[in-house]
Each structure stands twice: as structure tokens, then as C-alpha cells.
Amino acid sequence: MNQTMCTMAEKLNIIIVGASYLGSKVARAVAKSMPLNLAENHRVLLIEPNSHFSHLFTFPRFVVVPSHEHKAFIPMNKIFSEAQCNAEIICASVETINQSEVILDRDTPFGRKLPWHILVMATGSRLSPPGNMPTNTKLDSMQYLKKLQERIRTAKSIALIGGGALGVQISTDIKSYYPDKEVHIIHSRDRLMSRFDPSLGDVVVQSCKDLGINVHLGSRAKLPNTDGPCTIELESGKTISVDFYLKCTGQIINSEPIRELAKESINADGTIHVLPTLQLEKHPRIFAVGDVNDLLQIKSVRPALGQVEVAQKNIISLLHGKIPEAKFENNAAGIHLTLGLKRDVYCQQTQDGSSPANIEIEDDEGLEDMGVEHMWDDLRADKNDFWA
Template sequence: MSNTKGNKRGPNVAAKDTPSWLTTAANSIHLFSSVLGLVLPYGIRLLRLRITTIYHTFTYKAIDSPKNIVVVGGSFAGIHVANWLANAVPTGYRVVLVEKNSHFNYLFAFPRYAVVTGYEQGAFIPYENILSGAIKKGSLLHIHEKASGVTPSQVLLADGQAIDYAYLIVATGSSQPPPAKMASTGREGACDELHKLQRGVAEASRIAVLGSGAVGVEMAADIKTYFPDKSVTLFSSRDVVMPSFGPKLQLKVANILESIGVTIRYNARPQTLPGSKMIQLQDRSTEEYDLVLSCTGQNPNSGILSTFLPEVISKQTGRILVKPTLQLQPAGDSAFPNIFALGDVAEHGGPRMARAVHVQAGIVRDNILELIKGRSPSHEYSPQRWIEGSIQMTVGKDQALGYIPGDNSKDVLFTLAAYPDDFRIAHGWRLLGAKYPGRPRPN
């Protein structure tokens, strides 16, 4: 594995894994039970939601001045809780989804679309396609605007409007630089950002990728497998790649990166120098690249509560402090049981993964329905890392992995079919209840 002077060597990627037939059988059984554990609870939840939706269709009546359940943020957390609540609220209530982006951003595809051209419009899904079921029943209103603040009874919008709320759900997520997320709130502007990244990759000879999480690994591997002649260096701040996951995944990913020619620099936390393509290492030495891609860290978008309830924002992480019910964690006299937070913006103790969002959305939905009925919230979020912390990821255009974490070295790693150039975007649309119109014809 490539390394440099002063950098601690990473994992022993040369170690061989040659299990006996008994170990292989045990692993297969564990894999089957783990997958069943992933699918069964999700299937039961969907069946329950389906039954509730059918009942709601026949009982819900739209009225002129309903009480609002406002959801701020329309990414994975926001759309799930908005849809699920809109299909269950009683007459007299309405869900209002406030989202600054014109389209839903399918973030999983961004690293691939920052390298491969021609598919980028598919990463932006019209909200009406996702929310159409609830809109027809009049139980959901979608507002395309940025929320700028919150008061005890209203959500303030950037255009000067204010929305009254009976319940508030903060699902504002986190911010990251491209390629993880785009800065533009419109589809065309975001596609332009992806085009700029594509041109930068195509024109560069020496590329540095800062950060060895899933986004950094996928970017480095895609660049190297689509452009084998380019020099790609991946910088990890730890002595492993994929530091948030277990050793099986770390070793496998490092092996693949080495095999395709990506240089990995461990225990390196370089800083980009403003106005240049130079990076500076801890020893103050500098290196120059044709392109530097930052794939590090997440900054929680908790600012919406910073004026109203600054005490519920963690001074250590910047995330919103919540109870197991996902209601705000009260500080002093600032108890607001009608305000919830979930997803990346909340300090819930669980994985920051899409599957965790599914579980949290169900918790918030059920607790708000109980509050509407005059009951105390009884549903609590208890992270199940082996379910919610699982991941599917690509490591270049020819390899993909599935991983399910587990205790006592019982984590499961398996190989998946390679993702095509379009990153299976039609499947992504279907998962969100939308129909993919197909790849646009080139001009």
C-alpha cells in the first residue's frame, strides 16, 4: 500500500481470509438472519403504514383553517415524516413541508455524478412526484422557501411570511461541500456544480481527495477506475479508511483501493490553502495538486433554533439535543414538548444513515399522533446499529460492497453486483415513490 514518510501505516491489508467450510456456513447463516432482521421490521412498518393510509383516505376531511404540523427540511428525514404524518393526521390537522431546494437531492448518486457525465439531472427529483399521494388528500402543503427562524408559535420564512404551527419537526440535516452536497437550491444550478466537478476531474492529472469516509472513498475509486491514468491520493485523518465502520469493511476497502492504484495517506489531516490548489500538512509542508476535493465532516444545520432556543444546541457538536422520544431536550424552563428533531441535525445517539432516519421518522409520527389524542408520547428511539448502521457502497465502477455491523466481530461483509454508470437512479426514484422519466437526450 502506498504510504509516505511520517505517516503511520494503515491496516495490514495483506492478511488473508481463508475461512473453513464451517466458518463459511456460520457466516451465511448470520448473513441470512441479519438481512431478515433488516427486511422484516421495515416490511411490518410499511404494512402498518399502508393500512393507516387506507383508513385515512376514507376518514380525512380537509377544512379551511387546519392546525399545522410544520416539517422544516425536505431531505430523507423530512419527506418520510411528512408523508407518513400526512397519511395519518386526523381531520383538523395538516402537514406543511418547508424546503429551500426546488427538487429532492438524491445524495447517494452525487459522488458518481461528479465523475460521470450525462446523468446528473436524475439526481434531482421533483417533490410533486414524491408527495403526490398526500397532496391529493389535502393533508399536506409543500412550500418552496427557506425557513429563517422559529418562534414559540411560528416558523419564519426568508420571504417574510410566517407559518403558525401546533407541532414543529426540525429535519434540516447538515451541510457539506461538493461533491457530498451542492450549494445551489435549484436543479439547474446544482447540475452546473456537478458539471464543474466533472470538468475538473477530466482536466486534472493529480487529484487529492480529503476524507476517507464513504463519499471520499467512492470519489477516489470512481475517479481512478473511470480515469486509470490519473494520480489519485486519498487522505485519511485516521490509521484506517472508513473509520466509522468495522475492521472487515475497512480492510476490504483498503485492499480494493490499493488494487486499483489509489494512494492512501494515513494519519494526515491536510488543510487547503485559500486561493490555490495547495494543501498544507500538520508539519506545515505543502503539496500541490491539479484538483483538491474536500469530503470531510458534516456541519449540522441547527441555526434555525439558535435565536429561539440556543440552549438546546450542543456546544460540542452543534446538533439539537433531543430526548429518546425525539422531542427537544429541555434546558431549564425551555420545555417545548411540541417540537421534535431527527436525522443529521439531532443528537440522538444513533447512526447518521438513511435507515436510521426511517426508524426515527416512525417514532416522531407516532408520538405526534399520541399528542394529538391527548396522550403522553410513549415511543422512544433506541439505536439498533446492526440494522441502522448497515451500508451499501461502490468502490469504483466495477465493485460494490454491502456491510452489516455487529458485536464481537459478527459484522457481515458481502459483495454486491457492480453499479452501472447511472448508479441505478431509476431504482432510487422508485424507493421514493416517483417514476424515473429516463435519461434526458443530449443537446
């Protein structure tokens, strides 16, 4: 159904906050599966502050490798091409949410206060740049990446602070693309990728050493307040002099907009406690999907994808006046890492560590842009204009 065919009056809003990997999929799934007898009176609104979909998985690569950064920011204007009801994207940030309204940070064609009938929190988590962009538009984000690319190109020595996926992938890409640079990765834990099975950390450390990266584990860094050449002191007493460093730490769960409304559901780490149906216990018309909920302790996109169908089915059940029965039950965990331009590592394990992890290593010529076209296909974006 064409988005302009439905009038704006007296529709019940299904609001999804955050066009994350899961948030965008939930919005599309609900809009596509909306029963025709409900379509006239319901509308799907996807609220997202960024002008484009941010393909976060490509950020570590495009921080280093030039000429592809424009592909990381994908137009979303066609994601509702299969919608059976009115469905719209609102470019805004959510300031707060109360029992009846979502309050935005700006005026929109729908107003600044949006009544909600069903709410889905898909706000995920946030890293300091370059894990997330410091700006909300494609052009500004591209410029940010280009400046980092140039800084890395001209630097002789660089330190990455943090041994999670972001720090590991940036450091290995730098050393793979610029073999002569001195690269350090500094991590306060005793092993890299410490959320995952130790066998993954072993593979990552060995790959880093094979590339010639200096790995410093088990010692926190005392970071000078500078954006240029500096000496970093470790708690162990060791000092490291570099042209600049990048922080790849500080992941924060984005549950703040709903804290006042559902404070009893917010865990100490900021995640939202949900039932297996993805609903908040005391707010059955509120769902939370992805990193922002507490169902998966080891968070990554692939193991959480099943939440899309659960949310979609349960939202449609609520619209029919039925009790939601679909449940998310998944003990799987895993991650796909690039370790330089020519190595991919896949880790499959359980959330609770009850089974040994399966690690697969693939070495090939690799693609500089990581095959980003498939994400453009998924979002129905025009690959003939990566600059859109």
C-alpha cells in the same frame, strides 16, 4: 384527498423542516395517516429550500461519471398523492423559529411567518460541496456537477481531502472510471472511514490500493488557497503536487434555526438532544429526526429509518390529546459504500461496538447511475422524464 379540497383558514400546521430522506418520509407518513376527523383542521407543510429532492447518495458518482446528473434531483410534486389532509411543499429556507412561528427567508403563498402547532426538525447535516450542492435549483446543480465532471476529465492528478464516505467514493469512482489518473486521498485520522469498525477501514484501504489510489493517513494537509494546480504539504513534511483538490470534510449539523428557542437542547456538536420519543424534553410539540438528533452517534440513513414511524405515531397521538408512547430504540449502525463502479461494500455493526462488524463485499458489473430509478419510484416521480 386532493390537496386543493381543504381551505386555508384556521388550520393547525404540522411543519416539517427539511425534505431530507427522513423528513420527506415523516411528512408523507403523517399526511397519509391523518385521521379523517382531524384532517379538516390540520395541514402538513414540508419546508425545503431546494426545488427538487436531492438524492445525496448519488452525488459522489455523478461528480465523476457524466450523463446521469439530472437523475439526482427528483421532483417532489407527487409525494403527497396519498395524503388524507391538505399537504403542501414550501420552497424556502427557515431563518429562525420561535414559540409560535416559523420565520422564512421569503414570502410564500402561506406568508413569511407560519404558525406551527407541531414542529419536526429534519434538517440533517451539511457538507461542503460536492457533498451538498452550492445551489438550490435542479438546473444550477446539474451545471455544477457537469463542471466538476469536466475538471476531473481533463485533470491528470487529483487529491481528495477527507477519508469519510464522500472522499472514499469520489476517489474510487475517479480511479475506476479513469484508471490512468493519479489520485490521492488524504485523511488526518489513522484509518479511512474512522467512525466505523476498523475492519471496514481495512477493506476500504485495500480496495483503494488495488485501484492504484495513493492513500495518505494520519497527517493533516496544509491546503493552499487556490482552485487550480498546487502543492499540498502534509504535517509529516511530505508534499503532493496535483492539478486540483476537492475538500470532502467539514460536516456541520443544521440545528441553527432552533437554537434560540431550544438552546438547552443543543449539544456541543450541534445535535439536538431528544427523548426516545424523538421529542425535545422541554418542548413536547417539537420533534427532531435523523442526523440532527443525538440518538445515533454513528449516523447513516438506514439505521435511522425507524424514526419515521415513531415520529408519525407520536404526532398523531399528540393530535388526539394523548401522551406519545412510541420510542426509538436501535443499537444498529451500518453503511453501504461504492468503491468504484464495480464494487459495493456493506458494513453492519452496533452503535456501541459491542458486537463484531459484518462486512460484505459484492463485485459485479455495476450500474453507472446506481439504480437511481428506485428513488424516483419512492417519490412517485415520473421516470419518463428524468429532466423534470
